[in-house]
Each structure stands twice: as C-alpha cells, then as structure tokens.
Amino acid sequence: MGLLDGLLGNATEVDVADVENELLPILGDMEKVERAFKVVRDMYVFTSGRLILIDKQGLTGKKVDYLSLPYRSISSFSVETAGHFDLDAELKMWVSGRHEPVIKELKKGSDMVGIQKLLANKILK
Numbered sequence: 001m002g003l004l005d006g007l008l009g010n011a012t013e014v015d016v017a018d019v020e021n022e023l024l025p026i027l028g029d030m031e032k033v034e035r036a037f038k039v040v041r042d043m044y045v046f047t048s049g050r051l052i053l054i055d056k057q058g059l060t061g062k063k064v065d066y067l068s069l070p071y072r073s074i075s076s077f078s079v080e081t082a083g084h085f086d087l088d089a090e091l092k093m094w095v096s097g098r099h100e101p102v103i104k105e106l107k108k109g110s111d112m113v114g115i116q117k118l119l120a121n122k123i124l125k
Contacts, residue, residue: 013111014038019045023052026066035118037106044104046118051093053102069095069102071122079116091115 019036020027027033028049035046041056051074053067078092078101089112092101106112 012038014043019043026052035115037104039105046115046122069093071119071125073097074119074123077116077119077123079112081112093119 014036016033016036020033023033023045027047030048031050032048033045034048037044043052043054045052045054050071051069053069055065055067057063057065073096074093075096076094078090080090080092089106091104091106091112093104094101106115
C-alpha cells in the first residue's frame with residue numbers, strides 16, 4: 001500500500017493468513033478470515049461469520065476499537081465502482097440499529113465483484 005493511498009483513506013487488500021494470526025485470540029473457534037483490507041493502521045476484516053472493523057487509536061495505536069458486525073445485521077449494501085477519473089470505489093452497508101450506513105473506501109483495482117459476492121453469500125442465506 002502506498003503512503004499516499006493510506007493518507008487519502010483508500011484501502012488495500014492484505015494477506016489473510018497474517019490477519020488471521022493477528023486476530024486469533026478474538027476469533028471464534030471455527031471462524032476463518034476470508035478477506036481483509038487496511039487503511040494506514042485501521043482494518044476491516046470479513047470473516048466466515050462477521051465483519052470486524054478495527055480502529056487503532058492514538059499516536060502509538062495501542063488503544064484499539066473492534067466493531068463486530070454479524071452478517072445477519074447487515075440489511076443491505078451498495079457498491080460504487082471506480083470510474084475512469086475516480087481513484088476509488090465505495091462500499092456502503094446498512095446495519096440494523098444504526099441510522100447511517102457504514103462506509104468504506106477501496107482503492108481502484110480492489111476486487112469489488114468479489115466483495116459483493118462475499119456479502120451477498122453471507123447476508124442472503
């Protein structure tokens with residue numbers, strides 16, 4: 001991931017095995033990481049059972065906020081792909097109990113079709 005992408009808030013896909021090792025203490029017994037994206041220090045991780053939004057706070061990043069969204073709580077989602085002059089794509093998810101959607105930016109070239117398919121398979125069960 002380029003520093004400029006990170007500063008602009010664009011996410012890049014990261015290695016699933018590395019993320020799974022890092023999150024092993026908080027993952028369920030049978031839970032597996034399927035996709036993961038990183039923006040500077042923050043990440044959002046698609047597992048077999050939920051979406052985990054990880055917000056590292058402060059200068060050192062030692063304080064971490066984990067927001068866990070079970071797929072069953074995602075009522076709908078929207079994907080806006082990157083255009084010719086657009087540098088990024090956007091993923092919006094509406095979650096029950098929240099008034100505003102959860103919005104994530106992905107850099108151009110991210111597998112938006114794969115993300116849509118993963119979400120569709122998880123929330124349309």
